[in-house]
Amino acid sequence: MKQRIELNVNGKNYEVFVEPWRTLLEVLREELHLTGAKMGCDDGNCGACTVAIDGKAIKSCLMLVPQAKGKKILTVEGLGSEENLHPLQQAFIDHFAVQCGFCTPGMIMSAKALLDEKPDATEEEIRRGLHGNICRCTGYVKIVEAVEAARDKLAQKSNPL
Amino acid sequence: MAKKEFSSISVVGQNITRVDALDKVLGRAKFTADLNRNFPGLLYTKVLRSPHAHARIVKLDISQAEKLPAVRAVVTGKDCPEKISFRAPRILALKEVIWAGEGVAAVAAESPEIAQEAVELIQVEYEKLPAVFDAEEAMQPNPPAIVDRLLGQYRGSTQFTPEAPNVTGHFKLRAGDVEKGFAKADIILENRFSTSRISHSQLEPASCIVRAESDGGITIWTNGQGVYVIKGLISDLFGLAVGKVRVINPYQGGSFGSRLRHYVEPLTTLLALKARGTVQFTYSRQEMYLAASTRLPVVTYIKTGAKKDGTIVAQQMKIIVDNGASYAAIQDGRMAASGAVCVYRIANFFMDSYGVNTNTPWAGAYRGLGTPQVAWAVECQMDMLAEKLGMSPIELRRKNVLRRGEKNAYGEIIESIGVMDCLEKVAQEIKLEEPCVQEPGPWRKGKGVAMGGKQNTPRGRSEAEVLVHEDGTIEVLYSADEQGMGSETVMAQIAAEEFRIPISQVRVRRGDTAVTPYDTFSASSFTTYNTGNALRMACQDAIRQILQAATQKMEAPLDDLALVNGKIMVKGSPGIALADLFEPFSMFTSQGGTSLKKGTPVRGRGVFAPTPAIPWDPETGLTPKMWNWYQYNACGVELVVNIETGEIKILQGVFAADMGFPINPKMCEGQIEGGFGMAIGASIMEEYIYENGLMTNCSYGDYRIPTFREMPLRRNVKAILSPDPLPEGPWGAKGIGEGTMIAVAPAIANAVYNAIGVRIKDLPLSAERVLRRIKEKEKNDQDFLHN
Numbered sequence: 001m002k003q004r005i006e007l008n009v010n011g012k013n014y015e016v017f018v019e020p021w022r023t024l025l026e027v028l029r030e031e032l033h034l035t036g037a038k039m040g041c042d043d044g045n046c047g048a049c050t051v052a053i054d055g056k057a058i059k060s061c062l063m064l065v066p067q068a069k070g071k072k073i074l075t076v077e078g079l080g081s082e083e084n085l086h087p088l089q090q091a092f093i094d095h096f097a098v099q100c101g102f103c104t105p106g107m108i109m110s111a112k113a114l115l116d117e118k119p120d121a122t123e124e125e126i127r128r129g130l131h132g133n134i135c136r137c138t139g140y141v142k143i144v145e146a147v148e149a150a151r152d153k154l155a156q157k158s159n160p161l
Numbered sequence: 162m163a164k165k166e167f168s169s170i171s172v173v174g175q176n177i178t179r180v181d182a183l184d185k186v187l188g189r190a191k192f193t194a195d196l197n198r199n200f201p202g203l204l205y206t207k208v209l210r211s212p213h214a215h216a217r218i219v220k221l222d223i224s225q226a227e228k229l230p231a232v233r234a235v236v237t238g239k240d241c242p243e244k245i246s247f248r249a250p251r252i253l254a255l256k257e258v259i260w261a262g263e264g265v266a267a268v269a270a271e272s273p274e275i276a277q278e279a280v281e282l283i284q285v286e287y288e289k290l291p292a293v294f295d296a297e298e299a300m301q302p303n304p305p306a307i308v309d310r311l312l313g314q315y316r317g318s319t320q321f322t323p324e325a326p327n328v329t330g331h332f333k334l335r336a337g338d339v340e341k342g343f344a345k346a347d348i349i350l351e352n353r354f355s356t357s358r359i360s361h362s363q364l365e366p367a368s369c370i371v372r373a374e375s376d377g378g379i380t381i382w383t384n385g386q387g388v389y390v391i392k393g394l395i396s397d398l399f400g401l402a403v404g405k406v407r408v409i410n411p412y413q414g415g416s417f418g419s420r421l422r423h424y425v426e427p428l429t430t431l432l433a434l435k436a437r438g439t440v441q442f443t444y445s446r447q448e449m450y451l452a453a454s455t456r457l458p459v460v461t462y463i464k465t466g467a468k469k470d471g472t473i474v475a476q477q478m479k480i481i482v483d484n485g486a487s488y489a490a491i492q493d494g495r496m497a498a499s500g501a502v503c504v505y506r507i508a509n510f511f512m513d514s515y516g517v518n519t520n521t522p523w524a525g526a527y528r529g530l531g532t533p534q535v536a537w538a539v540e541c542q543m544d545m546l547a548e549k550l551g552m553s554p555i556e557l558r559r560k561n562v563l564r565r566g567e568k569n570a571y572g573e574i575i576e577s578i579g580v581m582d583c584l585e586k587v588a589q590e591i592k593l594e595e596p597c598v599q600e601p602g603p604w605r606k607g608k609g610v611a612m613g614g615k616q617n618t619p620r621g622r623s624e625a626e627v628l629v630h631e632d633g634t635i636e637v638l639y640s641a642d643e644q645g646m647g648s649e650t651v652m653a654q655i656a657a658e659e660f661r662i663p664i665s666q667v668r669v670r671r672g673d674t675a676v677t678p679y680d681t682f683s684a685s686s687f688t689t690y691n692t693g694n695a696l697r698m699a700c701q702d703a704i705r706q707i708l709q710a711a712t713q714k715m716e717a718p719l720d721d722l723a724l725v726n727g728k729i730m731v732k733g734s735p736g737i738a739l740a741d742l743f744e745p746f747s748m749f750t751s752q753g754g755t756s757l758k759k760g761t762p763v764r765g766r767g768v769f770a771p772t773p774a775i776p777w778d779p780e781t782g783l784t785p786k787m788w789n790w791y792q793y794n795a796c797g798v799e800l801v802v803n804i805e806t807g808e809i810k811i812l813q814g815v816f817a818a819d820m821g822f823p824i825n826p827k828m829c830e831g832q833i834e835g836g837f838g839m840a841i842g843a844s845i846m847e848e849y850i851y852e853n854g855l856m857t858n859c860s861y862g863d864y865r866i867p868t869f870r871e872m873p874l875r876r877n878v879k880a881i882l883s884p885d886p887l888p889e890g891p892w893g894a895k896g897i898g899e900g901t902m903i904a905v906a907p908a909i910a911n912a913v914y915n916a917i918g919v920r921i922k923d924l925p926l927s928a929e930r931v932l933r934r935i936k937e938k939e940k941n942d943q944d945f946l947h948n
């Protein structure tokens with residue numbers, strides 16, 4: 001019953017041999033050892049498993065792995081590196097938007113997809129765009145602050161004047 | 162040790178970047194279930210749980226499950242150790258199940274799917290028994306059901322004095338003469354308040370991995386709190402040699418008290434020992450509602466007597482704490498009840514608190530340990546009293562608040578209390594005296610305030626170690642938890658401050674019983690205080706050893722020396738570099754001697770335990786030391802209530818906290834904002850909904866916790882740090898984690914009353930409940946007009 005499935009994750013091609021009813025989240029974590037995306041509920045309500053698929057934020061616990069074939073999957077591991085953090089990652093550090101950190105990878109990936117689609121997102125749009133990602137530690141205040149800071153930084157980069 | 166002339170505070174009190182933030186934003190920080198891939202042949206756990214709140218197990222047949230290929234162990238209550246620990250619920254039910262969700266049998270298999278299939282092959286027959294869900298019914302001498310005659314006694318508590326079979330304990334406070342007090346009162350106000358059962362809902366489900374070692378011992382990786390407590394629990398329950406049990410604590414995805422009780426580790430150990438393998442158990446989100454800890458629902462009766470000028474002359478309270486079907490019960494409600502004692506000066510105080518078991522999911526520690534539930538009653542009562550007296554709620558509180566140096570009703574002298582300052586700041590910030598401007602439409606605006614305090618339990622023992630290397634880098638070793646509150650960062654700051662070095666030279670190592678020294682766990686907001694004090698001592702111990710070594714080399718007395726940023730200073734001027742104190746090491750020629758050697762760090766040790774409580778008189782509850790210190794806080798909210806739907810939207814939240822000296826102000830703000838957010842859930846959204854005792858809303862989809870959208874706009878949330886430093890805390894620090902929920906619910910209820918004139922005494926203020934009360938009020942008002 002296992003199938004060979006090709007996946008493109010963080011710019012690399014992978015071949016996995018798994019049952020087709022596995023979720024993308026399970027395969028990322030258990031087969032590809034990319035444990036940045038977390039399982040908080042396994043029913044699409046917490047957002048800790050969010051990854052970007054063809055630029056859109058997707059809860060990877062709700063996607064079966066064959067549905068991800070031929071698509072570009074970006075996880076938090078592919079977003080930035082220690083030497084070259086994505087502005088969102090830097091802003092989450094600088095603004096104390098991280099506490100326990102369990103929601104952080106999913107939160108950052110949702111914010112990334114949001115800002116890619118809407119680089120000038122207002123606070124209201126950020127709140128609406130991220131409300132599928134739950135955080136129990138921060139009360140969201142510093143997360144909004146970080147996303148706004150990253151938004152401004154990204155705008156500066158794309159328009160240096 | 163460190164002398165005044167050398168010291169300048171530079172690292173503590175600063176907004177130092179979290180030391181764990183980089184790994185967390187990169188997705189590299191490892192949580193327990195992230196380690197699965199490290200264990201080839203890992204086995205997975207599934208549990209059969211009771212659908213009945215109270216039933217006898219008539220038949221339990223696991224034979225079909227055992228026959229399934231790839232099933233490695235099946236266990237039932239008969240396989241469990243007879244010993245029961247108060248640190249954990251019973252591992253599996255034996256003869257009777259006592260709440261809907263209790264485990265009956267468990268399977269370890271080579272995949273989660275096979276384990277689930279095996280669980281479905283287990284045959285069980287139940288004979289339903291009468292159940293009791295309401296704590297006030299359960300506490301009667303002849304209740305509709307007895308949850309379990311032994312519950313509460315497992316602790317071996319000397320306080321166990323059952324007045325009824327479901328009552329686990331009773332605490333009495335008898336201060337002054339309450340009858341005389343009430344006789345002097347111009348006004349007496351009596352009310353009943355209640356709170357719902359809610360879930361911690363930390364994002365990371367409970368999780369552990371247990372490996373049976375070939376020497377008969379085990380190694381546990383877990384997000385449970387307190388590695389040494391788990392080590393002790395497991396070796397005790399299973400009779401394992403203490404030295405062969407090792408517990409390692411990766412990052413923890415939140416706890417809020419949930420993981421203080423160890424509900425996955427014992428079962429997983431049982432399975433690992435039986436399967437002789439490595440077993441992983443991660444709760445599903447549904448199990449996090451049904452079979453993890455919950456918050457204690459509390460019913461509070463409160464009667465307050467006051468003079469016309471607002472002076473409270475007497476208070477009587479009855480506090481009923483619903484433990485659920487808990488083996489780990491908070492015995493007598495004493496902790497919850499403390500919320501009523503620590504804020505106001507009440508000379509004549511008569512209080513009874515009870516711990517009661519019911520056939521509902523078990524309850525325990527939850528951010529504040531019962532004090533927010535009791536403060537809910539006290540702070541609503543204060544506003545109601547203020548209205549009756551025609552006083553401002555601020556003036557009434559100002560009149561009765563305890564001041565530093567005064568005695569509270571236990572008889573304790575209060576050393577540090579910044580609560581009134583918190584309230585004054587909050588009231589000013591939300592302009593409480595200015596009435597809200599109402600707009601057309603169904604939304605009505607209102608403002609409200611409240612305040613509160615949380616005791617710090619004088620418990621536990623914390624040890625810490627530092628390794629000082631020849632290049633000046635420091636390793637900090639400790640075992641308290643990092644649930645997200647930032648203990649690793651605080652410890653790094655403390656060490657950096659003691660050694661006067663930049664934070665980048667400090668590396669924190671935490672939570673491994675084979676590596677890091679003893680600690681209890683992170684609870685009662687005491688990590689900064691307990692572990693922080695131990696770490697300061699460890700640093701000072703290492704510095705003393707280094708300076709001692711320097712006295713010979715520098716021919717100067719110890720008292721003239723200090724260690725500052727890698728240099729030994731002699732009376733303020735730099736002498737030699739720390740590195741030069743470490744002599745070269747040669748394998749054959751200079752390996753001995755007592756001097757400091759390169760490659761061998763100086764190891765400093767520190768131990769701190771808070772001064773214990775002084776046993777109180779069991780008949781009066783009076784003692785000069787019941788608790789340790791108190792953190793305080795106040796909250797003000799502005800909100801709108803929709804009179805057509807009952808919905809509440811919080812527009813503005815101002816929160817001031819007295820946490821003592823803030824070691825990291827931004828992280829303190831984070832605790833305030835997080836506690837405020839969590840409390841919005843507890844105040845207006847969250848509750849367990851049952852059918853015959855079985856929770857029916859056990860998913861994030863049905864049990865809603867606050868999202869971005871329930872929080873006010875960023876600019877409308879204000880966190881104010883208003884410290885009253887505590888002399889014996891590190892640099893005056895106390896703690897903050899638990900206090901940040903306390904004042905929110907009553908502030909919201911007071912604001913709702915301000916908006917629509919409806920007083921709601923039961924939590925949560927869900928839209929349904931608010932609307933129902935609005936309709937009741939409309940009807941009452943009409944009846945009043947017609948009569």
